[in-house]
Amino acid sequence: MERSVRLKPRNGERTGWSMARPYILVLPAIAILAVFYIYPIFYNVYLSFHSWNMRGSMKFIGLQNYLELFKSADFRQIIMNTLVYMLMNVSLTVVLAIALAMFLRKSTLISRFIQTLSFTPNIISLVSISMIWSWLMTADESGLFNYVLSFLGLGPFGWLSDKHLALFSLVLVAIWKSVGLNALIITSSLGSIPDYLYEAARLDNASKSATFFSITLKMISPTLFFLILMNIISSFEVFETINVMTQGGPDNATNTLVFSIYKQGFEYYRIGYASAMAVILMIMIGLITVFYFKALEKNVHYR
């Protein structure tokens, strides 16, 4: 009795400082959030209803920007590119990372060496990576890939100049950069699966594939869930590789939303038009995230 009374604040203190204190404590965080996130989102939506070139006066044009976007064949292509890039990048990165992690889970000298090696691309800046890969993927035989393939009687391929291949080439760079980190995270998750589960599975006559799908994959499902979401979001944000390697070409084949927003906004100074695209990007990421949670969360086992 006495104890519970002491825990409650006395009535007289329920005013002033004690009421305000929690709000004051969260104020710095809220202020940063408001200035750098919440305000820009609303300002972006506001801008998308205007025509503005960053210098002259802003002109309200209603839904004009959106109507133009929906009529544009280029914009449809951009959306498609973005989605195709995202699907290829996420699925290939995660599948390869799982395969690599399964190989790396035995801690031998070779596996530790490969683990370090596969992680290295993560510490190099994407711009440098893009420069290197631009050279590797040069269309004629001065590019390393085509040079090597020429010995096999293959190619030359227009890695970045063939409009059917260019988007895939960009995915390749993204995978090369991120598969090591993904594999590292999956490896640590694999390491937390207790051995006795595998022993129980052996006694239960489980085949290799049954063990993998029913035990391994399910046990690392929270990690995979998180990684896939991170990869989806980073796929939508792809910019540096496109900017350095293809500039969205050839023939718009590698033009994605973020790159196109940058182009429209900061090269052509069509701020309102770019803002409208940004709003659509925001809605897309939001919808995909919600859909992703709804579709997959019940398959995730949290310990």
Added chain:
Amino acid sequence: MGEIRLENVDKSYGDKEIIKSLSLTIEDGSFTVLVGPSGCGKSTILRIIAGLEKKTGGNVFIGNKNVEGVEPGKRNLAMVFQNYALYPTMTVRQNIEFGLKNIKIPKQERDRLIDEVTGIVGLTAHLEKKPQFLSGGERQRVALARAMVKKPAVFLMDEPLSNLDAKLRQQLRLELIELHNRLGATFLYVTHDQVEAMSMGTKIVLMDNGRIMQEDTAHDIYNYPKNVFSSKFIGSPPMNVLELGELSEYLPTPLPAGVKFVGFRPEKAKIAENRRGSGGDGLSLEATVTGREMLGSEILYSVELTNKRKLAVKVMDDTEISQLEYGTQIGLFISSRHIIFFNDAEERVTAPYRAESKVI
């Protein structure tokens, strides 16, 4: 079907020899308990039989078939792990079903088998729950059901009750005995708890340091320990073992040849408050009470001999000697038929006049 035979099985990790040329036959349909202190190799033996651990040498036969190179799942056995090893991502039903699915048993048959075993272990209400929402006892029952549903000839159990509280442990002990009677399969049970071993096993295999110290029924291992280790491991408190040289008042004659140690169970000593116990053939000792523990129906005294040697003595409560106080001088008398002799190799030797007589 479920006879297990080990022939000269060796196991070592690097230089460390865990099991040294061990041979053992576990009879079909028996409830055999492997008991011993931790690190004695009992779990290793179980895992070698299961095929989870590779032996360094020797042969293992299950049902007269050499299981060298046979996968654990194909050995016609099931194992219950100490920590249950349930698949945390699966419901109780899926846990039990997994082994059946892997051997491609049709859905209808699977459902029938699951209904049957969950009925036996009382899990029907929990079938759709995940293990994390079950209590320790319920998890252990899932582990049992998962083993039972495969209808194996051999059940291997690795300290399956040690994660449960005392009351539940006792209850599950009885359930396991019932289950054994009902299934008629061979149970091989590993524990470090001698009470579990004594209460459950039709046969007890006592191990130390990778070797078998004694293989007997609970009654015989308690009353006729083959060596000092056996006498001290089985029984709570353990047998009092004294060196012959420590005893000035040694009485019984004749002594078997080569005796070095003399032992007796704490409950076999009779206390006489007037110091000298009754005469007759046996061992008389003088002692001082140094401690008293109330165990319920019994009282456990710790007493000290004149040479400072500590002994345990157990008496029934509600007798005139159940209220002795600290410091009381007493006499102890142990009848010679309750005295056990060991030689200097710590092996038991029998007195000539009562050789092979097992009447106590």
